[in-house]
Amino acid sequence: MLNYALNRVLTLVPTLLAASFLVFMFIHLIPGDPASILLGDTATPEEVAELSRELGLDEPLWTQYVLWLGNVLQGDLGTSVFFREPVLSVIADGAETSVLLATMTMFWIVVFGVPIGIISAIRHGSWVDQATSGGAMLFASVPTFWLGLYLILIFSVGLGWFPSSGFPSLADEGGASNLRYLVLPSLTLAAPNAALIIRLIRASMLDVSREDHVRTARAKGLHPVRVAIRHVFRNALIAVSAAFGFTFAALVSEAVVTETVFSLPGIGRLVVQSILRRDYPVIQGVILIIVVFYMAINLLVDLAYASLDPRVSLK
Amino acid sequence: MALLDIRDLDLRIARGRELLPVVQGVSLAVEENETLGIVGESGCGKSLTALAIMGLLEGSVVRIAGGSVHFRGRDLLALSPDERRRVMGDQMAMIFQEPMTSLNPVYRVGDQIREAILQHRRMSRKQARDRALDLLELVRIPDPLRRIDSFPHQMSGGQRQRVMIAMALACDPKLLIADEPTTALDVTVQKEVLELMRSLQARNGMSIVLISHDLGVVSEICDKVAVMYRGKIVEQASTSTLFSNMSHPYTLGLLGSIPSTDHDVEWLDAIPGRVPTLDEAVPGCAFHPRCFAANESCRSADPSASAVSPAHIVRCHFPQGSSS
Secondary structure (H helix, E strand, C coil), rough: HHHHHHHHHHHHHHHHHHHHHHHHHHHHCCCHHHHHHHHCCCCHHHHHHHHHHHHHHCCHHHHHHHHHHHHHCCCCCEECCCCCHHHHHHHHHHHHHHHHHHHHHHHHHHHHHHHHHHHHCCCCCCCCHHHHHHHHHHHHHHCCCHHHHHHHHHHHHHCCCCCCCCCCCCCCCCCCHHHHHHHHHHHHHHHHHHEEEEHHHHHHHHHCCCCCCHHHHCCCCCCHHHHHHHHHHHHHHHHHHHHHHHHHHHHHHHHHHHHCCCCCHHHHHHHHHHHHHHCCHHHHHHHHHHHHHHHHHHHHHHHHHHHCCCCCCCC | CCCCCEEEEEECCCCCCCCEEEEEEEEEEECCCCCEEEEEECCCHHHHHHHHHEEEEEECCEEEEEEEEEEEEEEECCCCEEEEEECCCCEEEEECCCCCCCCCCCCCCHHHHHHHHHHHHHCCCHHHHHHHHHHHHHCCCCCCHHCCCCCCCHHHHHHHHHHHHHHHHHHHHCCCEEECCCCCCHHHHHHHHHHHHHHHHHCCCCCEEECCCCCHHHHHHHCEEEEEEEEEEEEEEEEHHHCCCCCCHHHHHHHHHHCCCCCCCCCCCCCCCCCCCCCCCCCCCCCCCCCCCCCHHHCCCCCCCCCCCCEEEEEEHHHHHCCC
């Protein structure tokens, strides 16, 4: 297992090289450069050239890439053009929000999605199943910005239960109680994702329930609920575990719309804004870290497979 | 009173809006310590009959449309699902045709056997594990102390079927239903498993219903045999009577289809044609299109069951043995 993990980490290196190279080149294909954006419309060409030289943007692309790579290997992701801060600390700020948001979202998915998925599989074809399937389709189809705005309207503006925007760090005043800022955005994100998990759990449980070993379990005289949980769901979980992993990864990196609706300083919004600002070092840094993050989740999913399914051995 | 007494069992399968009959008027009785074989081609309704006895049709497309299944004096079909489950796996157990897939891949075999024990018996987990160990020894799994912690995929088909048998015997059932228990196994392993079932029957004093398509297997371990064709029992007798005096042309055809291991034969006398599908209506005797003895009356009237001798029932207009 340890060997396997080490191997996987080693295969990370070429992937990261390829990803960073592609990202670096693609960014520079975007018209516009950070210097002119920073200085605004009124800047003279001389001022722009001066700033470009300061930022090292006048060098050939190859040189820039190699310089950047050399710094990255020493643990230095560079300095944000826009924030004038180390890229790492810019990303760390966003990561706190995104990881907490994704974790809370996963919590809702597990608390609501898993039981509903199991129930609709057990009662498949019944009105309970029809209702949950219909509800799941509805939530999967509703755009998050619409759902987010309505949640704000009802729970912030109307009832005043939760704040509607922003997220102060847990290290700031308020401490853990600042998590209340994430309740509405995490519910917004959870709705479509829980709907997909419900459908997935239902489908894979129905698949498993047709297998021979489920008949064996029933022949033992086990209660149908015990058969459904211990035998059917336990096997269905193998297929569902991958979806959990990738949902979490996507929640951390791709929650742009929800982060925008709730003005959250998350990773998704950081990427989009950095692209608009042509903040090359931040874009490169974030993408690099997201690639590492995805590969870590991938590895975790594989480890989860191996621990859920005794037939899988990692070599 | 027979241990198991089935009367006029009717099963239907839901096909769209229709309910097509798949098992019709099946009556069978199994005494204590007796082994009954049910023989027939695929799709003749023998497995469905077994599942109906066991109570595993619930949730499938097959409905019980009529008849009764009395087990130890109680009509199982009249029990509530909870009462029914108290019988399943305890007084009555079942093993299946597919040993490779009939065990849950994610649990150790010992835990799966223990689950069957703890479902019906009050004992500690430790006691149940000891019992599981005894059972594995009973079904002659080599090195049971190690095997009890194996996963199913680490075992061969024959061993998995032994585990299935151990699981079925967990609560010392009075009736074991074995649905083609050896079909998926190698010939040598088949013999061992049949031998095992026979010795366990002698040791535990239980009855067996053996579902098979193989008359050879049936002749070896069954006390009596019911031959099914297209949902009906066409011939039923004690094994010795049946094999000395086969009366139904279908039974004769089945026997003719067994390849001999003593001498080479170029051609097997297979039964011509195929089993009609469910939605094909066959007027008269369901077997007449494939029967060598069929004539006009077979095409028009379905024969009723009649006794050619006491305890030898045949459903045929022209039973063979008695007339020739």
